Amino acid sequence: MRVSEIVQILDARIICGEHRTDYTIDVAFASDLMSDVLTLKNDHVLLITGLANMQTIRTAEMSDINCIVFARNKKAGKEMIALAEENDIILIECRYSMFKTCGLLYQAGVQPIY
Amino acid sequence: MTVADIVKALDLKVLSGAGGLNREVSGGYVSDLLSDVMGKADAGQVWVTLQTHKNVMAIASLKDLAAVILVSGYQPAENTAQQSEEENIPILGTDMSAFEVTGELYTLIRK
Amino acid sequence: MEHHEFNIEGGDFSRAGYASSQVKKILKQMGVDVGIIKRTVVAAYEGEVNVVAHAYSGAMYVDINRDEVQIELRDEGPGIEDIEQAMQEGYSTASSAVREMGFGAGMGLSNMKKNADELHIESEPGKGTKVVIRMLLNTTTGD
Ligand SMILES: Nc1ncnc2c1ncn2[C@@H]1O[C@H](COP(=O)(O)OP(=O)(O)O)[C@@H](O)[C@H]1O
Ligand SMILES: [Mg+2]
Numbered sequence: 001m002r003v004s005e006i007v008q009i010l011d012a013r014i015i016c017g018e019h020r021t022d023y024t025i026d027v028a029f030a031s032d033l034m035s036d037v038l039t040l041k042n043d044h045v046l047l048i049t050g051l052a053n054m055q056t057i058r059t060a061e062m063s064d065i066n067c068i069v070f071a072r073n074k075k076a077g078k079e080m081i082a083l084a085e086e087n088d089i090i091l092i093e094c095r096y097s098m099f100k101t102c103g104l105l106y107q108a109g110v111q112p113i114y
Numbered sequence: 115m116t117v118a119d120i121v122k123a124l125d126l127k128v129l130s131g132a133g134g135l136n137r138e139v140s141g142g143y144v145s146d147l148l149s150d151v152m153g154k155a156d157a158g159q160v161w162v163t164l165q166t167h168k169n170v171m172a173i174a175s176l177k178d179l180a181a182v183i184l185v186s187g188y189q190p191a192e193n194t195a196q197q198s199e200e201e202n203i204p205i206l207g208t209d210m211s212a213f214e215v216t217g218e219l220y221t222l223i224r225k
Numbered sequence: 226m227e228h229h230e231f232n233i234e235g236g237d238f239s240r241a242g243y244a245s246s247q248v249k250k251i252l253k254q255m256g257v258d259v260g261i262i263k264r265t266v267v268a269a270y271e272g273e274v275n276v277v278a279h280a281y282s283g284a285m286y287v288d289i290n291r292d293e294v295q296i297e298l299r300d301e302g303p304g305i306e307d308i309e310q311a312m313q314e315g316y317s318t319a320s321s322a323v324r325e326m327g328f329g330a331g332m333g334l335s336n337m338k339k340n341a342d343e344l345h346i347e348s349e350p351g352k353g354t355k356v357v358i359r360m361l362l363n364t365t366t367g368d
Contacts, residue, residue, distance in 0.1 A: 030213040032146035035332035036164060038267050048213065050145060051327045058242030059327070062249070062270045064263055072150070079239070098144035099162070099216060103224070106217020113211055149325055165330070166315065
């Protein structure tokens with residue numbers, strides 16, 4: 001699914017990587033635990049999380065994750081955006097809970113990681 | 115809808131606290147940050163997490179949650195399971211990831 | 226043969242990951258296979274976060290040659306009493322503050338073990354810990 005569709009489904013806002021809405025994700029993963037995210041082996045993962053700090057971006061950098069949705073109305077700070085920019089990571093802010101964010105994307109056909 | 119209905123529909127394992135299977139479910143809450151659940155979850159919600167820590171049950175009980183779903187095959191710590199029995203708040207297990215089980219739960223509850 | 230050193234400040238979560246990030250840049254520039262880079266930096270990063278989360282101060286020493294990368298994390302800190310127990314998935318002494326930072330579920334060392342070609346841990350309780358991650362670069366077999 002394309003980033004542009006994700007943004008539309010979630011009625012969300014891209015705050016980093018606006019010019020890369022054609023990027024496509026294959027699977028989604030929802031977690032607030034970065035050690036959990038660091039166990040993933042898939043490519044083109046969409047990370048859905050309510051943890052908005054520098055380590056969220058660092059974790060995406062190490063795991064080659066290029067798109068993050070911050071649920072629960074979490075906001076990314078300036079430093080986070082700068083680091084995401086440097087690593088070609090798209091950041092999306094969404095005001096829905098993790099429950100609703102996952103629910104809507106799952107219903108729209110986004111695949112989980114098996 | 116009760117916890118038992120969800121167990122059946124999503125094919126979950128009842129890991130502990132079967133005495134609470136008749137609890138009514140008001141919705142779902144997905145989080146691995148305990149302070150977040152403490153601040154934002156509502157009574158009657160089913161909590162989806164991979165945290166197995168004993169504080170999970172303390173929070174589930176304080177917030178009067180309907181049940182806890184442990185994702186990705188995680189098992190509750192021994193004292194966590196014990197507290198689930200005492201509080202009659204079921205801990206349910208699944209091999210599904212948080213995203214998948216949440217997607218299924220959302221679909222079921224919104225039906 | 227290339228050698229790099231990076232300081233790691235205990236408790237400073239805003240900077241955790243800087244050293245691993247530098248390692249990633251270096252390996253990328255060398256044209257190392259992306260799968261190997263990912264395994265290397267995931268292991269390095271969990272090790273770096275452990276220094277930040279559990280120790281007072283430390284450093285990452287990186288040695289690279291054509292065939293292998295060696296990453297050594299050395300810290301001054303409480304050390305690890307029982308390394309076998311610490312390696313078990315789910316075992317953690319992390320503070321609730323660390324857990325609220327998205328770590329501290331006891332999955333770090335076991336994931337480092339899975340990603341590293343070799344992992345050695347030495348520790349002196351009350352003094353500090355040394356973790357060595359060894360990665361082979363010209364492997365034909367993956368994982
Ligand atoms: N550098 C270190 N110094 C002291 N203790 C450590 C260090 N690294 C790991 N440990 C100990 O090993 C445990 C398990 O580490 P790990 O698997 O990374 O999980 P976590 O960091 O999430 O607790 C830690 O909780 C801690 O007790
Ligand atoms: Mg750790």
